Structures are given as C-alpha cells and as structure tokens.
Amino acid sequence: MSKAQTEGLRLSGICRRFSQGKETLDVLRGANLNIQSGEIVALVGPSGAGKSTLLHIAGLLERPDQGEVFLAGISAGDQSEAERTRLRRLHLGFVYQFHHLLPEFSAVENIILPQMIAGIAKPTARERATDLLDRMGLANRADHRPGQLSGGEQQRVAICRALANGPRVLLADEPTGNLDPHTAESVFAELIALVRGTGVAALIATHNPELAQRMDRVVTLRDGILVTG
Ligand SMILES: Nc1ncnc2c1ncn2[C@@H]1O[C@H](COP(=O)(O)OP(=O)(O)OP(=O)(O)O)[C@@H](O)[C@H]1O
Numbered sequence: 643m644s645k646a647q648t649e650g651l652r653l654s655g656i657c658r659r660f661s662q663g664k665e666t667l668d669v670l671r672g673a674n675l676n677i678q679s680g681e682i683v684a685l686v687g688p689s690g691a692g693k694s695t696l697l698h699i700a701g702l703l704e705r706p707d708q709g710e711v712f713l714a715g716i717s718a719g720d721q722s723e724a725e726r727t728r729l730r731r732l733h734l735g736f737v738y739q740f741h742h743l744l745p746e747f748s749a750v751e752n753i754i755l756p757q758m759i760a761g762i763a764k765p766t767a768r769e770r771a772t773d774l775l776d777r778m779g780l781a782n783r784a785d786h787r788p789g790q791l792s793g794g795e796q797q798r799v800a801i802c803r804a805l806a807n808g809p810r811v812l813l814a815d816e817p818t819g820n821l822d823p824h825t826a827e828s829v830f831a832e833l834i835a836l837v838r839g840t841g842v843a844a845l846i847a848t849h850n851p852e853l854a855q856r857m858d859r860v861v862t863l864r865d866g867i868l869v870t871g
Pocket residue numbers: 660661662667669687688689690691692693694695696
C-alpha cells in the first residue's frame with residue numbers, strides 16, 4: 643500500500659490558546675500525532691487537559707492557532723470552510739458521549755441520512771445501513787426510533803452512523819461515557835470489532851484506563867502536548 647493509502651490522521655504542531663477574561667490559557671502547545679489506517683489510538687489525560695479541543699481541531703470543527711491537520715494525507719489548513727465541510731463529510735466519522743440521533747427518524751434512517759448528504763444514492767445507503775446494523779446485532783431494531791431504544795442500542799446506532807460513509811478517520815469523545823459499566827464494556831467491544839473491520843484510523847478519548855489499554859496505543863495529553871503511554 644502507498645503512503646497516501648495508509649495515512650489516516652496526522653496532527654503536526656497543533657497549538658490552541660483560549661482567552662478567559664484577562665487570562666490566556668495555552669491548552670495545546672504543539673501536539674503531534676500520526677495514526678495510520680487500521681490503527682486505534684486511545685486519547686487520555688486529566689479533565690480539562692484539552693482532549694475535546696484536540697478532537698474538535700482534528701475533526702475540522704475548529705481551526706488551530708498554529709499547526710496542521712492532515713486527513714488521509716490532505717492538508718486541511720489552507721482549505722475554505724466549504725472545502726473543510728466536504729473533507730469532513732468524506733473522510734471523518736464522529737461519535738460523542740451522547741448519541742445525537744434525530745428523534746423523529748428510525749435507526750436505519752439515521753444511518754441513511756448522512757450518506758445521502760454525502761451524495762450516496764438511497765438504495766446503496768440503505769444497504770450499508772442495514773449491513774452495519776446487522777453487524778452491530780441490531781437488525782431487529784432498524785425501524786425503531788431512538789426513543790424506543792436502550793442507551794446502549796442508541797450508542798450502537800450512533801457508531802454505525804459514524805462509520806456509514808466509510809470514513810478514513812473516526813473520532814470519538816467518551817463514546818461509552820454515558821453508559822453503565824456493563825453496557826459500556828459490550829458497546830466498546832463492538833465498536834472496536836466494527837472499527838477493526840473497516841481499516842479506519844481511530845482516535846478515541848476515554849477516562850477509562852482499562853478501555854484505553856485495549857486499544858493499539860495510548861497517547862496522553864499532558865501540558866499541551868501528546869506523549870506516548
Ligand atoms: N471555547 C472556549 N473558550 C475558552 N476556554 C475554553 C474553550 N473551550 C475549552 N476551553 C478550556 O480549555 C480547557 C480544555 O478543555 P477541553 O474540553 O478540551 O478538555 P478535556 O480534556 O476534553 O476535558 P474533559 O475530560 O473534562 O472533557 C479547559 O480549561 C476549558 O475550560
């Protein structure tokens with residue numbers, strides 16, 4: 643495979659500073675990270691260390707003050723907002739602590755919609771959505787609305803939605819943080835199994851050290867930079 647085919651997410655010298663009243667807070671001070679396709683990396687660090695900020699920047703939802711984000715080898719820094727939105731739809735999947743599913747749509751429709759926004763024809767989108775739900779053990783929940791699903795099931799649907807467009811990079815912020823420990827354990831195991839089958843480069847923020855250790859690599863955000871382990 644060529645370098646371009648294996649490159650997932652690369653962060654180079656990311657800096658981000660916030661003003662809080664008269665104070666300035668240097669949250670990120672030159673964070674570097676390289677995640678290859680198929681690699682699953684845990685992002686850990688104390689509360690307030692800047693994990694969500696880093697994920698927002700990696701997800702092209704926010705621009706860094708300095709540094710570069712490369713998605714599948716493409717530099718996002720010089721791109722217009724419209725182009726960044728296109729890159730996001732094409733190459734990125736997100737899972738948050740709360741599922742953010744659309745309540746008036748069924749599980750399968752929630753997975754079809756982002757694909758249609760990305761230009762995928764509805765029959766293909768439905769096929770992919772059904773396949774993902776099947777692999778998540780949710781085939782019999784496809785036509786249920788989020789309100790009719792358990793918390794674990796809702797989060798499983800959100801994971802399917804994040805992977806529906808075949809992204810090169812998956813970003814997850816405490817994806818099982820809102821679930822009880824037992825459900826968190828099984829949803830996490832299914833997330834990892836599903837991700838492994840896709841070859842996506844994944845960066846998953848967690849406060850749970852046991853879950854972190856089960857990923858391929860752990861990076862810690864400490865004093866604004868990323869250190870291994
Ligand atoms: N838009 C903003 N304006 C000002 N300060 C901000 C902004 N966003 C984040 N911060 C500050 O930056 C720091 C890092 O926040 P962030 O949410 O990235 O941390 P985190 O590691 O994800 O924390 P947690 O584990 O508690 O979710 C915090 O001190 C926060 O108050």
